[in-house]
Amino acid sequence: MEKLRYCAAPPRIMPMLPADIPAERRRAIVVGRAMWANGTKLRYAFLDGGRDEQKAVVRESFAEWKEIGIGLDFAEVSSPAEAEVRIGFEQGDGSWSYLGRDVLQIGQSERTMNFGWDLTTPHGRATARHEIGHTLGMPHEHQNPNAGIVWDEEAVYTFLGGPPNNWPREKTFHNVLRKLDPAEVKGSDWDPESVMEYAFPSGLVITPEEYKKNGIRPPGTISKIDMEQVLIWYPGLEAQLPRLTPFQSTPLSLRPSEQFNAEIVPDASREYSIGTFGSADMVLVLFEEDKGELRFLAGDDDSGQARNALIKVKLFEGRRYVVRARMYYSWASGSSAVMYW
Incomplete structure (x- = not known):
């Protein structure tokens, strides 16, 4: 067997988590x-x-x-x-x-x-x-x-x-x-x-x-x-996404590594908040559709912290946005949700 050259991966950039986290x-x-x-x-x-x-x-x-x-x-x-x-x-x-x-x-x-x-x-x-x-x-x-x-x-x-x-x-x-x-x-x-x-x-x-x-x-x-x-x-994506309604909470039934995807089409241009709720570690990401492509707009990651993910951003009337909420961990089954207001 010839002597091969091998990948030398850099050390991981590990998150700083509380010492008492389970x-x-x-x-x-x-x-x-x-x-x-x-x-x-x-x-x-x-x-x-x-x-x-x-x-x-x-x-x-x-x-x-x-x-x-x-x-x-x-x-x-x-x-x-x-x-x-x-x-x-x-x-x-x-x-x-x-x-x-x-x-x-x-x-x-x-x-x-x-x-x-x-x-x-x-x-x-x-x-x-x-x-x-x-x-x-x-x-x-x-x-x-x-x-x-x-x-x-x-x-x-x-x-x-x-x-x-x-x-x-x-x-x-x-x-x-x-x-x-x-x-x-x-x-x-x-x-x-x-x-x-x-x-x-x-x-x-x-x-x-x-x-x-x-x-x-x-x-x-x-x-x-x-x-x-x-x-x-990274499973294949659904062709059509559910649409979120302002001020209406959408319950999430996710297991670790699973993800919820939805679209937002605001009826007014203003500052909005998009957030998760409940006893779970989540990463929340928002994309804006631009000429048929989704481009990253904002994100928040609450993992290991005593809070929920929250994005505050200006959205524009009639434009299409896609929000993705990915779960790391939940310590109370069925108790998470997402909403924008």
Whole structure:
């Protein structure tokens, strides 16, 4: 097996939560913070340095994820200032991406994703799919704490400390040997076929036994379980949305990671409040329709706080807006609602 270069994901930007928050609530918030509001159009821009054939692979990889039928959309834009996802091609800096909505905390002039080697090879195409998976909120599969992998740790340090990766021990630990906190994981126990799984040669895994002899050899494509999981997070969107009526509360029956979507068409131009109510952690996002496209207008996230999400914004008569409320966690079933006034 040839020596491959591997994704070196940056550390997660973890939310600051109260020390006494219950573990189940903490887990729901940490997992949910990486996920986009379903229905979001992620705009990506290429920074200087990428060749046309490299950019083509990235475009094709975005299209592969979209073809699964997810509720997210992707659009290439020319200005990095308009993009949530900013893609560089700096050689010598490896390949990596921030995880999910962590990209929103990165400065507008900075990369949120980088490709440090040729993407036109099979390994390069797998890398493009993998980094986009990170941007969708998917962590490294081999770090799943439920995988049951026992490593020959010194062999792993030696393997990744040599060429072509030349990683220091702390980078190897962060990207391979460190088990993810259970709060960071939602999904299957372990999918060795996942596009988020590294390929490893024999001699690095002690158990499971079959991988000790044969190594871990994922195909580099989006697996069946990858598809199932990403569709749980981002199911296809309904064609027609319910419309909210001013001053009328709409009850929500959501489980963690589920989302409510509705449209608002104001009958007067003025300042409005849009809010959630009840015993739940929610992220609330508002989009405005502009020439047939939804553009982010405002949002609020109340997770881990003793309050509800609230947006105050001026809306204009006759324009169409879409509000999306995604639940992290509820500690009183059936007790949440959304309203605008």
